[in-house]
Amino acid sequence: MTDLLAQANSKENREQFLNRLAKQAGRPRHAVKPLAPVNDLPHQVLADQEGADLLATAKKNSEAVAAKVVVKPAAELAAFLDQYLKETGAKRLILPGVTAKRWAQYELADWAKQPAGVTVARWSSDPADRRQNAENANQADVAVGFADYLIAATGTITVPTSPAQGRAFNYLPERYLAIVPQSGLVRSTRQAVEKYEAAYQDGLASSALNFISGPSNSGDIEMELVVGVHGPVECTYLVVSDR
Amino acid sequence: MGISTSDKPFLERVEEAKQDHFMQAAVAKAQDAQFIKRTQARREMGHWNEWRDLAAQIRQHVLTYLPDYLEEFAGNVEKKGGHVFFAQTEQEARDFITQLVQKKQAHKVVKSKSMVTTEIGIDKALRALPDVDVLESDLAEFILQEDNFDEPTHIVFPTLHKNRDQIKAEFEKLGYQGDNDPAHLARFVRGYLRDYFMEADFGITGCNFAIADQGMINLDTNEGNADITMAMPKTQVVVMGMERIVPSMKEAEVLANMLARSAVGQKLTTYCTFSGPKAAGEVDGPDDFWVVVVDNGRSKALGTDFEPILRCIRCGACLNVCPIYRHIGGKGYGSIYPGPVGKVLSPILGGYDQFGELPYACSLCAACTETCPVKIPLHELIRKHRIVEMDEQHRDHSMTNLILKMVGVGTGSPALFKSAMGMAHTASAPFSKPQTAQDVTGMYEGGKINHLPKAAPKLVHGWSDLRDIPTPPKKKENFRHWYKQHTPVDTAPVVKEREAKQDD
Numbered sequence: 001m002t003d004l005l006a007q008a009n010s011k012e013n014r015e016q017f018l019n020r021l022a023k024q025a026g027r028p029r030h031a032v033k034p035l036a037p038v039n040d041l042p043h044q045v046l047a048d049q050e051g052a053d054l055l056a057t058a059k060k061n062s063e064a065v066a067a068k069v070v071v072k073p074a075a076e077l078a079a080f081l082d083q084y085l086k087e088t089g090a091k092r093l094i095l096p097g098v099t100a101k102r103w104a105q106y107e108l109a110d111w112a113k114q115p116a117g118v119t120v121a122r123w124s125s126d127p128a129d130r131r132q133n134a135e136n137a138n139q140a141d142v143a144v145g146f147a148d149y150l151i152a153a154t155g156t157i158t159v160p161t162s163p164a165q166g167r168a169f170n171y172l173p174e175r176y177l178a179i180v181p182q183s184g185l186v187r188s189t190r191q192a193v194e195k196y197e198a199a200y201q202d203g204l205a206s207s208a209l210n211f212i213s214g215p216s217n218s219g220d221i222e223m224e225l226v227v228g229v230h231g232p233v234e235c236t237y238l239v240v241s242d243r
Numbered sequence: 244m245g246i247s248t249s250d251k252p253f254l255e256r257v258e259e260a261k262q263d264h265f266m267q268a269a270v271a272k273a274q275d276a277q278f279i280k281r282t283q284a285r286r287e288m289g290h291w292n293e294w295r296d297l298a299a300q301i302r303q304h305v306l307t308y309l310p311d312y313l314e315e316f317a318g319n320v321e322k323k324g325g326h327v328f329f330a331q332t333e334q335e336a337r338d339f340i341t342q343l344v345q346k347k348q349a350h351k352v353v354k355s356k357s358m359v360t361t362e363i364g365i366d367k368a369l370r371a372l373p374d375v376d377v378l379e380s381d382l383a384e385f386i387l388q389e390d391n392f393d394e395p396t397h398i399v400f401p402t403l404h405k406n407r408d409q410i411k412a413e414f415e416k417l418g419y420q421g422d423n424d425p426a427h428l429a430r431f432v433r434g435y436l437r438d439y440f441m442e443a444d445f446g447i448t449g450c451n452f453a454i455a456d457q458g459m460i461n462l463d464t465n466e467g468n469a470d471i472t473m474a475m476p477k478t479q480v481v482v483m484g485m486e487r488i489v490p491s492m493k494e495a496e497v498l499a500n501m502l503a504r505s506a507v508g509q510k511l512t513t514y515c516t517f518s519g520p521k522a523a524g525e526v527d528g529p530d531d532f533w534v535v536v537v538d539n540g541r542s543k544a545l546g547t548d549f550e551p552i553l554r555c556i557r558c559g560a561c562l563n564v565c566p567i568y569r570h571i572g573g574k575g576y577g578s579i580y581p582g583p584v585g586k587v588l589s590p591i592l593g594g595y596d597q598f599g600e601l602p603y604a605c606s607l608c609a610a611c612t613e614t615c616p617v618k619i620p621l622h623e624l625i626r627k628h629r630i631v632e633m634d635e636q637h638r639d640h641s642m643t644n645l646i647l648k649m650v651g652v653g654t655g656s657p658a659l660f661k662s663a664m665g666m667a668h669t670a671s672a673p674f675s676k677p678q679t680a681q682d683v684t685g686m687y688e689g690g691k692i693n694h695l696p697k698a699a700p701k702l703v704h705g706w707s708d709l710r711d712i713p714t715p716p717k718k719k720e721n722f723r724h725w726y727k728q729h730t731p732v733d734t735a736p737v738v739k740e741r742e743a744k745q746d747d
C-alpha cells in the first residue's frame with residue numbers, strides 16, 4: 001500500500017485536489033472576493049437591550065436550557081460556594097490551576113486555599129500530569145472554573161481552554177460551575193465571537209473555545225429529553241454582579 | 244461500505260418499511276414534535292427568511308471559492324502544527340486513517356457521531372485491524388453499534404425506530420440491570436463509555452464547519468461526547484466533507500444558530516466548540532491533529548445545477564417535513580442520507596444505478612424547499628434528477644417509453660385519437676366494475692377500474708394500483724360527443740355588451 005501519511009501537508013496532494021475542484025467547477029482559483037453579507041442581522045440580535053434587561057434575558061434563556069443562574073457580588077461568592085458544595089454533597093472538588101491573584105479578583109483567594117468539607121484537586125499545567133488531571137476531573141463531583149462571557153440570546157457561557165483550565169476540566173466532572181463576571185454579559189454569539197477574534201489577533205493562544213449552554217443532554221431514546229449524558233449532569237452560571 | 248445501507252431493491256425496502264408500524268408511529272410523532280419546536284425556535288429568532296438569505300449566501304459563497312477557502316484552511320491548520328490530507332475517494336480516506344491508527348499503534352479508538360465517517364465506512368475497516376477497538380460515543384450511534392450496526396433512520400435522530408425496551412435488551416448484554424427509563428439507560432452508557440474514554444488513544448470526529456482563517460473546526464453537539472473525544476486521546480482525526488467550510492468564526496456562528504434551531508429547535512446546541520490542535524502550555528487535547536478532507540463524489544455537483552445541495556448543513560429539517568419520509572422512514576431509502584436531502588445527494592454520490600429510484604419517491608410538494616435553512620431548492624433538484632435520468636440518460640427501458648410514444652402518435656393525429664376514444668370504453672370493459680355505495684357520488688357513474696392483470700405495463704399499473712380510474716365513457720357520452728351536441732352560449736364580454744345595449 002502506498003504511504004498515504006507522507007502525502008499529508010504535501011503540495012502535490014493539495015494542489016491536485018484543489019485544481020481538480022476548480023476544473024470541475026469551471027472557476028479559476030485565487031479569485032476569492034470577500035463575503036459582503038446580504039444583511040446585518042447578527043448584529044441586531046437583542047440590540048435594543050442592555051443592563052438589567054439584558055441580564056434578565058440571559059437568565060431566562062439560560063434557565064430554558066436547564067442551567068442554574070445565580071447572581072452575587074464578589075463579597076458573597078465564598079459563602080455561596082460553601083453552601084453550594086454542602087447542598088450538592090460534593091466530596092471531591094476540582095479547581096483550575098490559576099494563581100492566587102486570579103482568585104483574588106473575585107475575593108476568593110482565601111476560599112480557594114482550602115474550601116471546606118471537600119478534597120481538592122487542582123488542574124496542573126505540567127504536561128507530565130496529563131493523566132493525573134484527567135483522573136482528577138473524572139472523579140470530581142464538582143468543578144468550579146472561570147468563564148469569559150455570558151451570551152444573553154442563547155443562555156451560553158464561553159470558556160477558552162487554557163493551561164490552567166484544560167479540556168477535561170470542562171467536560172468530565174459530574175457538576176460544573178462557572179464564575180462569569182457580569183461585565184462579560186454580551187448580547188449574541190456574534191458579539192462573543194468578535195471578541196475572541198480580536199483576542200486571537202492580540203495573541204490569545206487557546207486551542208479550544210467552548211460555548212456551553214447548560215448541562216449535557218440527549219433525546220436519542222424515544223426523543224425523551226435526558227439531562228446528563230457524557231458531560232456534566234448539572235451546570236451553574238455564577239454571575240458576579242460587581243465584576 | 245459507502246452511503247448504501249441495503250442491497251435490497253427499492254420497492255422491497257418500501258414494502259418492509261410499510262410493515263414497521265412502530266417506526267411509522269415514531270417518525271410521525273417526531274415530525275410533529277419537531278414541527279412545534281422548530282417553528283417556535285425560528286419565530287423566536289425573528290426575520291427567519293432573512294436569516295435564511297444570509298445562511299444561503301454564506302454557503303454559496305464558499306462553494307464558489309471552494310478551492311481557495313480549503314487552501315487557506317489547510318495552510319492555517321499546518322501553521323498550528325496540524326496535518327491535512329485531501330482524499331478524493333472514500334477508499335483513500337479510509338486507508339489514510341487506517342494507516343494512521345497503525346502508525347500510532349492505537350488500540351482504543353473513540354468516535355463521535357459524523358455522517359461522513361459513516362460514508363467512508365471507517366468503523367469496519369478499523370475493527371478489522373488486530374488489537375483495535377472502536378467505540379461510537381454518541382448515544383444513538385452507540386445503540387446502533389451494539390445492535391450489530393443496525394441502520395440509522397434519521398440523520399439527527401438515528402435510533403428513531405427503536406423503543407426503550409429494545410434498547411434495554413441491547414444494554415443488558417453489556418451488563419445493564421435497570422429498568423427501561425431513558426434517564427437510567429443513558430446513565431448506564433455514561434459510565435460504560437467514560438471508562439473507555441479514559442483509556443482512548445485515538446479520537447475520530449466529524450466537523451460541522453471548518454474555519455478557514457483560524458484553522459479550527461466547529462462542532463455542535465448536545466451530549467458532550469465530541470468534546471471528550473477531542474480532550475482525551477493524544478491523536479485526533481477530523482473527517483470533513485470538503486464543502487463544510489466557512490471563511491471565519493462569524494459565519495460559523497450564524498450557521499450554528501441556524502443548525503440548532505432547524506435540527507432540534509434549540510437556540511444553540513449545548514456544546515458549540517471551536518477547536519484545533521493542542522496549544523503550547525496546554526495539558527490535554529490532541530498533540531497530533533489530522534484533518535481528512537473528503538470529496539467522494541461531491542465534486543460531481545460543482546458547477547452543475549446540483550451545486551446548491553453542497554450548501555447542506557445536515558440539519559434534517561427536510562426529513563422532518565417530508566410526507567414520503569413519514570411513511571417509509573429512513574431505511575426505505577437505502578442510503579445513509581435519507582429524505583429529501585438524500586434524494587438529491589445519494590444519486591450524486593452513489594450514482595443513478597443504485598439510487599435512480601429515489602428522485603421518484605417524491606410528490607414534489609416542496610415542503611422541504613420551504614423549510615431548508617440554507618434555501619436549497621430541493622424539490623427542483625429532485626425533479627432535475629428525473630429530467631437527467633429520462634431525457635439525458637434514457638434510463639427507462641420498460642414499455643413506458645414505447646407506450647408514451649404511441650400515445651404521442653395517437654394524440655397527435657385527429658383520426659387516430661378519435662378512433663381511440665371510440666374504442667376506450669369497449670377495450671376497458673373487461674376490467675371495469677360497477678360503482679358501489681361507498682364511492683364518492685358522481686365519481687364512478689360509468690364504473691371504475693381498480694385492478695389490472697399483472698401483464699399490463701408498469702405505466703398503467705402506476706395509475707390503477709393505488710387509485711380507482713373511472714371507466715372511460717361510451718362513445719356517445721364522451722366529452723367530444725357532448726360538446727358537438729352542445730349549443731354554445733355567448734362569452735361573457737359579448738353577453739355584457741348585449742345587456743349594456745339593452746339597458747340603453
Ligand code: SF4
Pocket residue numbers: 505554555556557558559560561562583584611614615616617618619621
Ligand atoms: S437539505 Fe436543507 S433542510 Fe435538508 S438537511 Fe440539508 S440543510 Fe437541512
